[in-house]
Amino acid sequence: MLLFQLPEDVLYHILSYLDCKTLSRLSQVSKAFCHIVSRDVVWKKIAKELLNTGITRYWTDIYPHILLKDRVKIAQNWYHGVCKRATPLKWKTKLLPWLQLDGDTLFLSQAAEIRAYPLRQDCRRIQRNPIKIYSGHQADVCRFVLTESHLISGGSDGKIMVHGRRSESPMKLFGHNQEVNCIDSKNELIISGSRDQTTQIWTLTSNCRRAVIPLYDRVWSVAINPALSSFVTGTACCENFSPLRMWDVERLECVCSLGSGFRRGAGVLDMVFETPFHLFTCGYDTFIRLWDLRLSPHKNVMEWEEPHDSALYCMQTDGNHMIASGSSYYGVVRLWDKRRTECLQFFQLSSDPVSSPVYCLCFSCSHLYAALATALHSLDFRHNLNITISNGVQDMAVCTQDMAADCCLIIDGFLVLS
Structure with missing residues (x-):
C-alpha cells in the first residue's frame, strides 16, 4: 500500500x-x-x-x-518583516484619518467624508475612485465604526451620524457639545466619548439617548465588551481619576477602575477587546497592556513597551499571537509577538522631518494598511x-x-x- x-x-x-x-x-x-x-x-x-x-x-x-x-x-x-511597500493614496491637507477594513472594502475618513475604496481582487490594490461616499458632518470626522448594517461616525462638530450601509439617507444624533473623539457600537448599542468630558449611551433602534455620564476628563477611547454586559472608557488622565474605568451597561454605574499609579497625562488613546475577558490598551504612556478581567482586582498581566518612548496611537490584534501598533513619530508601525516582550519587526513609513503619527491601522491576512496625516500606506506580505x-x-x-x-x-x- x-x-x-x-x-x-x-x-x-x-x-x-x-x-x-x-x-x-x-x-x-x-x-x-x-x-x-x-x-x-x-x-x-x-x-x-x-x-x-x-x-x-x-x-x-x-x-x-x-x-x-x-x-x-x-x-x-x-x-521576518518581508513585504512590499506602497502609498496608494495621498492628499495635500493634513488630516487625522481613521480606517476600517471590511472584507474587500477599505473605509477611510478624509476631512468631513468617509470613503469606501474597493480592493482589487487580482492584487489587492486600492482603486482610487471610491464606490461610495458617506457625508453629513459639518467638520472633520474623528472616528467611525462599522456594523453589519450601519456606519456610525463621530465628528469634530460634536455630531454623531448613523449611515445605513445599504440606504442613502443618514440619521443624525444630537451628540456632544465638542468633538467626538471615540465611538463604538455593538448590537444596537452606541457608546461615544468626547472632549466635553462626557460619555453618552445611545440605542440605535429607538434613536434616543439613554444616558450621559460625566467623567470630568477628556474621553479618548471607548470599547464595548463582546458580551455586551459592560464597556470601558479611557480618558486623558489629566485629573485625579484612573484613566481606565469599566461601566455596567444596564445600571450605567462604574464597576471598577483598571490599574493604578498612572502618571499625569498618561491618557489611553486606543483599546481593543480581544475576548470578553481580555482587553488591550495603549496610549501616551508608551505601553501596550493586556488586562485580564477575570482577575480580582483586575490588573494587567502583560505589557509591551515602545522602545523609542513615543506615544502609541492605535493597535490591532489577530486574536492569537500578533499585535500591530502605530506610534507618534515618523509613522512607525511595529509588529509584536505576544510570547515575547521585545518588538519583533518595525517599519518606518514616513521620512519627513516633520513626523506624522500613525493615526490608525488595520490588517488582513496578507496586507497591513496605515493612515498617516497626508497618506495611506500599505504593506503587502505576499511578496518575495x-x-x-x-x-x-x-x-x-x-x-x-x-x-x-x-x-x-x-x-x-x-x-x-x-
Whole structure:
C-alpha cells in the first residue's frame, strides 16, 4: 500500500507530526501528495502557532475562504518583516484619518467624508475612485465604526451620524457639545466619548439617548465588551481619576477602575477587546497592556513597551499571537509577538522631518494598511516568497532557503523521493 492510499484519518495523523519544511517538500512529490497536503486539516496546528494566519486562540477561523497552507506561507513574511511597500493614496491637507477594513472594502475618513475604496481582487490594490461616499458632518470626522448594517461616525462638530450601509439617507444624533473623539457600537448599542468630558449611551433602534455620564476628563477611547454586559472608557488622565474605568451597561454605574499609579497625562488613546475577558490598551504612556478581567482586582498581566518612548496611537490584534501598533513619530508601525516582550519587526513609513503619527491601522491576512496625516500606506506580505516548481505544480516553499537540496524524507517506514 502506498502512503497516500492509507485511510484519511491515519494519513492526517501521520502528517500532523510534520513541520512546515517537511510538508512543503512532501507536496512536491506528486500531484496526489500536493492535493492531500493542501488541505486545511494538515496545517491547522501549525497555523495556530504562527502570526496572523487567521486562527485565533479559541480555534476560530477569521479567513475561512483562504487555504491555511497559503496563510502559513504568508505568515513567514509577517514574522521576518518581508513585504512590499506602497502609498496608494495621498492628499495635500493634513488630516487625522481613521480606517476600517471590511472584507474587500477599505473605509477611510478624509476631512468631513468617509470613503469606501474597493480592493482589487487580482492584487489587492486600492482603486482610487471610491464606490461610495458617506457625508453629513459639518467638520472633520474623528472616528467611525462599522456594523453589519450601519456606519456610525463621530465628528469634530460634536455630531454623531448613523449611515445605513445599504440606504442613502443618514440619521443624525444630537451628540456632544465638542468633538467626538471615540465611538463604538455593538448590537444596537452606541457608546461615544468626547472632549466635553462626557460619555453618552445611545440605542440605535429607538434613536434616543439613554444616558450621559460625566467623567470630568477628556474621553479618548471607548470599547464595548463582546458580551455586551459592560464597556470601558479611557480618558486623558489629566485629573485625579484612573484613566481606565469599566461601566455596567444596564445600571450605567462604574464597576471598577483598571490599574493604578498612572502618571499625569498618561491618557489611553486606543483599546481593543480581544475576548470578553481580555482587553488591550495603549496610549501616551508608551505601553501596550493586556488586562485580564477575570482577575480580582483586575490588573494587567502583560505589557509591551515602545522602545523609542513615543506615544502609541492605535493597535490591532489577530486574536492569537500578533499585535500591530502605530506610534507618534515618523509613522512607525511595529509588529509584536505576544510570547515575547521585545518588538519583533518595525517599519518606518514616513521620512519627513516633520513626523506624522500613525493615526490608525488595520490588517488582513496578507496586507497591513496605515493612515498617516497626508497618506495611506500599505504593506503587502505576499511578496518575495521562495517559489519552486515540481511536476508541473507550482508551490511556494515555507521556512526554507535550501529547496534546491534533494527532497528526501522517511515517514513511517516509507522512503519518499522528489
